[in-house]
């Protein structure tokens with residue numbers, strides 16, 4: 001046996017790793033991950049599309065010394081097996097290099113720490129010409145003309161990650177800057193969603209501001225927590241390898257209850273359906289969303305359901321997180337826990353929809369409540385044609401009729417939709433809350449009505465004949481028989 005040191009050939013390896021599958025926005029998010037992991041309070045994405053596109057991610061984080069920068073530029077700068085700081089969004093020691101080179105041919109990193117500025121560059125053409133892993137290093141003097149250098153220099157510490165020579169855009173499009181602008185727009189939305197818990201300081205306790213060409217990015221909260229009609233369901237903890245995965249379902253308000261602003265946040269109403277499902281966060285950074293992992297079929301009936309799943313970075317191997325941080329596989333050990341959670345809570349949203357969609361025009365039933373479909377917006381109103389209602393109305397003095405009608409309208413308009421939805425979604429069968437009254441009570445109510453009708457000389461027999469059609473009494477055949485017997 002003999003050993004041979006077989007080094008990868010730099011030009012070929014770098015070129016191949018460019019095609020790992022990053023999109024522009026996932027690549028940019030990977031660079032921003034590094035800023036977030038390294039204590040940035042502000043992250044500026046600056047770009048210029050006029051001549052040849054250029055983009056810089058600048059942060060005011062801890063920055064790197066010359067030695068640290070050199071180590072950071074190495075492909076595989078840290079082992080993926082290393083235990084990371086609980087807030088670190090990195091894992092593989094590859095992201096900064098691979099994400100950048102997937103989009104452009106030249107990556108320059110400039111960093112400031114302890115009043116000293118250093119810079120280094122991977123230039124694919126230079127690597128090709130040298131045929132080896134040759135990193136270009138710059139002195140601070142050589143860096144002065146670098147894009148956004150002054151922005152960094154004004155800060156105590158921080159880092160610039162600079163992308164140049166977007167060959168993939170130029171080869172695929174005649175109008176480079178237009179395509180670049182479109183990519184930027186998608187990336188802006190991506191950042192506002194995947195980092196939304198950092199943008200909202202209340203949610204995470206440490207706020208980070210993101211800017212695109214100095215315009216502040218507004219977070220997109222997929223759970224609409226600021227909307228009081230959003231129903232949070234109880235949080236569950238799943239413990240694996242002594243680590244806690246937090247699972248918290250939310251039921252979003254109906255689309256008709258969303259303000260224009262909230263609708264914009266969630267995207268088109270059609271997106272509600274597409275974006276139902278699990279929202280997986282790794283250290284509060286959204287990794288994947290809008291999927292049920294094939295545990296539950298994506299369905300019209302679940303479209304208001306979103307389940308927040310928080311995983312710590314200590315469980316990366318279990319979730320099989322990938323370098324791009326854009327996919328993760330659900331491990332079997334927690335699959336069954338999530339399945340039962342989905343069935344118990346969200347599955348029953350199906351019942352809610354079915355209930356909403358019940359037939360209201362069945363001629364054999366007199367409903368107490370009517371469901372009114374007002375061009376897709378629903379109201380529940382008390383059926384003023386039901387014999388019960390008429391009895392009550394007739395028994396009220398004329399002078400109190402106005403007050404009575406106002407009271408009924410108040411009751412109707414305060415029908416607790418959200419509470420009903422929430423409780424149905426929470427209960428196993430959805431039936432428990434529609435508690436059946438005891439027969440004695442129902443009998444008492446029937447007698448009370450009949451006596452009232454008698455006292456105002458109304459036709460009792462019609463009332464009794466109609467009891468079997470009445471939404472309330474028809475569920476109690478014994479009571480109906482007893483009444484028929486007594487009042488025949």
Ligand SMILES: Nc1ncnc2c1ncn2[C@@H]1O[C@H](COP(=O)(O)OP(=O)(O)OP(=O)(O)O)[C@@H](O)[C@H]1O
Pocket residue numbers: 030034035038059061062063064072073077078089090091092093094095096097158159323
């Ligand atoms: N903005 C930054 N501020 C300070 N240090 C940084 C910054 N960006 C990168 N680094 C350093 O460079 C190292 C390499 O970054 P890189 O993204 O390549 O790998 P990683 O973040 O460790 O893991 P992953 O491949 O999962 O992203 C980081 O671990 C960090 O030490």
Ligand SMILES: [Mg+2]
Pocket residue numbers: 030033034089090091094095096
């Ligand atoms: Mg990284």
